[in-house]
Amino acid sequence: MEKQSKKDVMFDRMKEKKKEVRVVRRIVLIVALVLLVVVAVAGWQAYSYVTDALEPVDPDSQEVIDVEVPIGSNLDSIAALLEENGVIKDARIYKYYVKFKNESEFQAGSYGLTQSMTLDEITESLKTGKVYHEPLYTINVPEGLTLEEIAERVIAENTEYTAEQFMDQVQDEAYIDELMVKYPDLLTEEIKGEDVKFALEGYLFPATYPIYEENPSLTVLIEQMLDATKANIEPYQSVLQEEEKSPHWLLTFASLLEEEATAKSDRQTIASVFYNRIDQDMPLQTDPTVIYAMGEHKDRLFNSDYEFEDPYSTYTNKGLPPGPIAAAGASSIEAVLDPNQTDYLYFLADSEGNNYFSTSYEQHLEYRDEHIGN
Numbered sequence: 001m002e003k004q005s006k007k008d009v010m011f012d013r014m015k016e017k018k019k020e021v022r023v024v025r026r027i028v029l030i031v032a033l034v035l036l037v038v039v040a041v042a043g044w045q046a047y048s049y050v051t052d053a054l055e056p057v058d059p060d061s062q063e064v065i066d067v068e069v070p071i072g073s074n075l076d077s078i079a080a081l082l083e084e085n086g087v088i089k090d091a092r093i094y095k096y097y098v099k100f101k102n103e104s105e106f107q108a109g110s111y112g113l114t115q116s117m118t119l120d121e122i123t124e125s126l127k128t129g130k131v132y133h134e135p136l137y138t139i140n141v142p143e144g145l146t147l148e149e150i151a152e153r154v155i156a157e158n159t160e161y162t163a164e165q166f167m168d169q170v171q172d173e174a175y176i177d178e179l180m181v182k183y184p185d186l187l188t189e190e191i192k193g194e195d196v197k198f199a200l201e202g203y204l205f206p207a208t209y210p211i212y213e214e215n216p217s218l219t220v221l222i223e224q225m226l227d228a229t230k231a232n233i234e235p236y237q238s239v240l241q242e243e244e245k246s247p248h249w250l251l252t253f254a255s256l257l258e259e260e261a262t263a264k265s266d267r268q269t270i271a272s273v274f275y276n277r278i279d280q281d282m283p284l285q286t287d288p289t290v291i292y293a294m295g296e297h298k299d300r301l302f303n304s305d306y307e308f309e310d311p312y313s314t315y316t317n318k319g320l321p322p323g324p325i326a327a328a329g330a331s332s333i334e335a336v337l338d339p340n341q342t343d344y345l346y347f348l349a350d351s352e353g354n355n356y357f358s359t360s361y362e363q364h365l366e367y368r369d370e371h372i373g374n
Contacts, residue, residue, distance in 0.1 A: 053093035057086060057115035064112040064212040066224055068231040069126065075099075078106055078126065087113045087122060098123060110228075112212055135210030141225065143206040143329035144258045146292070147198050150327070161218055169218045170200045179226065185237065186230050190248035195311035195322035197292075202251045202324020205229040232330055236337055252320050253336045254328035259288035262353035267335035269357060272342040282345070284314035292325040348372065 067085050069078055075098060079091035088094045097119055098104075107129040113122060139158045141150060147170055151163035169175060176199050180187045191199040205228035213220070233247050240250060256274065257267045274284055291298055293310035306313075312321040344357040346364035348371070356367040 053088075053090040054097065054119060055089075056118055057089055059116050061115040064114055066210070066212075066227065067111045067113050068227050069106065069108045069111065070231040070234055073106070073108060075104075075106070082113075082122065085113075086115060087117070088119065094119060103127065110210065112210060135212050136214065137211050138208050139211055139221070140208045141204065141206045141327065143332075144261075144326045145206065146326050147201050147204070150204060155218075155221070159221070160215055166218060170198065170222065175219070176200070179223075182223075183226055183230060186226070186233060186247050188246055188248060190246060191323065193322050197312070197323065200226075202255045202327055203229050204327055205232060206327045206329050232333060236333070239337060248323065249320065250333060250336055251324045251328060252322075254332040255324035255326045256284070256286055256288065256314075256320070257332040257335055258328040259292075259326050260286055261332065262349050262355070265349065265353065265355050266340070267332050268338060268340040269342060269344065269355070270347060271335045271339035273344045273347050273357065275339055276343065276345055278319065280345070281318065283316075283318045284320070286314050289314040289321050289325055292321075 065085050065087055067081060067087060069081065073081070075095055076091075079088070079095045079098075082088045082094065083091040101120075101123070103123050106126040109129050111125055112135065113125065117125075137158075139154060141154050145153065148163070148167065151166040155161050155166040156163040176187075176191070179200075180189075180191075187199075187203070190196075191203070200222070204222065204225035207225075207228050209221075209224050209228075229251075233250065236250065237247075240246065253271075253274070257270055260270055261267055274286075277284055287301055290301055290305055290308060290313050293312035294305065294308055298305070306315045309316055311317060312325065314321060342357070343359050345359055346361060347355055347357045348364065348368055349355050350371040354371075356371060358364040358367055
């Protein structure tokens, strides 16, 4: 065999190089095609996802979903709330859509929305405060009611359920566990405290509720009230966390103000009295806790009643009771977190609802003799 010349060797190398280049080009082409397909598929999927997210969740649905938009809510929280309630498909897409449409100034309030509503209809409802579906009737839960009073005066008088059926539902342990999973930031283990009389006492917010069904289930009614409580507590969650306090503490404290309040009372000043007594390691000595502990309504307490032994009595125990003693309204909740700064340790109210605050027990007795009598 003849030995290859340098020239032949060079040509062979060039041929090999050309082959390598062709192979590399093919690989690059294949990779480019694959990437193009991937990008195209991803783009199509993204387009389809966004297009789908802009459509109603269920065009045929007529079920009304109650959505409570708290005061001070921003677009992020409203979008998250709508997605959480199943009214829209994607909070992020809705947020971008609203910004693209340059919509703003949403109103806080209660809304009856459906999954068949378009994003424009939902946005218009939130802007105008208009509820698209009129309720069949409303149920009013006054401030200051206990669970048993809600059962008798609200549920039994306005629905087909008896007070006993309602009380059975709110005491059902399995149902309470379900609610704790559904409302983890609101219903904590504290509601199952050893001395707590009713787990949901004080957690059913006092308000007027729209009813969209002829015969809503008890769970629908209960969770509508819990939704309202959640909406009224959420604005204060960061403050509670900073102060290392819980919603249970807040609702318990607020319930005392609600029960002590009169039409003319200053909840913020009453709150200051309770704070001052706690700071000085004094029992709160508020009569409504004794009445709640005894489990019966009394227009007047006697000396023997103040000696009644029960975890809820703030005469025989210091600090707050184990849980709320009634459903507190927004003004009482706010007063707990924004009390007046005073040195008062005592207060009383006369028959007309006027309050008299004092810094000493002697002054308190003088007010009592002057405005109430022995």
